[in-house]
Amino acid sequence: MFYSTYFLILKKTRGHCPILDLRFLNKNKMYTLLSGLYKYMFQKDEYCILILGLDNAGKTTFLEQTKIHFNRNYKGMSLSKITSTVGLNIGAIDLGKVRLMFWDLGGQEELQSLWDKYYAESHGVIYVIDSTDEERLSESKKAFEKMITSDVLDGVPILVLANKQDVEKRLE
Ligand SMILES: Nc1nc2c(ncn2[C@@H]2O[C@H](COP(=O)(O)OP(=O)(O)OP(=O)(O)O)[C@@H](O)[C@H]2O)c(=O)[nH]1
Numbered sequence: 001m002f003y004s005t006y007f008l009i010l011k012k013t014r015g016h017c018p019i020l021d022l023r024f025l026n027k028n029k030m031y032t033l034l035s036g037l038y039k040y041m042f043q044k045d046e047y048c049i050l051i052l053g054l055d056n057a058g059k060t061t062f063l064e065q066t067k068i069h070f071n072r073n074y075k076g077m078s079l080s081k082i083t084s085t086v087g088l089n090i091g092a093i094d095l096g097k098v099r100l101m102f103w104d105l106g107g108q109e110e111l112q113s114l115w116d117k118y119y120a121e122s123h124g125v126i127y128v129i130d131s132t133d134e135e136r137l138s139e140s141k142k143a144f145e146k147m148i149t150s151d152v153l154d155g156v157p158i159l160v161l162a163n164k165q166d167v168e169k170r171l172e
């Protein structure tokens with residue numbers, strides 16, 4: 001399959017007999033050409049989405065549920081087994097030719113100082129708020145404001161997610 005495609009490409013770009021060209025290609029050039037072709041045909045466009053918000057907002061649970069929803073063969077872990085994130089969790093979902101890479105960062109106060117290290121790589125941010133936790137709403141607002149005033153995020157779309165809407169005593 002690769003070889004037949006390779007011939008076609010040569011025909012297009014060079015306009016003369018591909019079999020002759022093959023004789024002059026060494027193994028390295030052949031590998032480079034074929035791997036480039038493979039990437040062109042099968043590699044997905046990758047976008048990085050940060051998941052931010054205070055600890056206990058539900059970021060990791062959201063990521064886990066998203067993976068279960070979009071990845072047909074992914075069984076997922078028990079949501080009750082999720083513990084507070086120290087560092088980050090990475091998860092991917094494929095949507096057609098696009099791969100979304102989610103980076104779920106720990107939200108504890110001492111970990112928030114690490115968030116901006118990931119801004120430059122991100123194409124979007126999901127900011128998660130615990131809508132059952134009125135007491136920490138102003139703390140969450142502060143962290144959010146600090147995030148959006150970062151120049152590095154200029155032009156990056158931000159989705160604010162009011163989480164835990166299944167709980168009866170929630171803010172709407
Ligand atoms: N009722 C309800 N509980 C949720 C929901 N999402 C998360 N939780 C609970 O909230 C708690 C914290 O969830 P995590 O996903 O660990 O929170 P986190 O934002 O990743 O926290 P850190 O990793 O510490 O930053 C867990 O007990 C979850 O079961 C939700 O939509 N509804």
Ligand SMILES: [Mg+2]
Pocket residue numbers: 059060061083084085104105106107
């Ligand atoms: Mg977490």
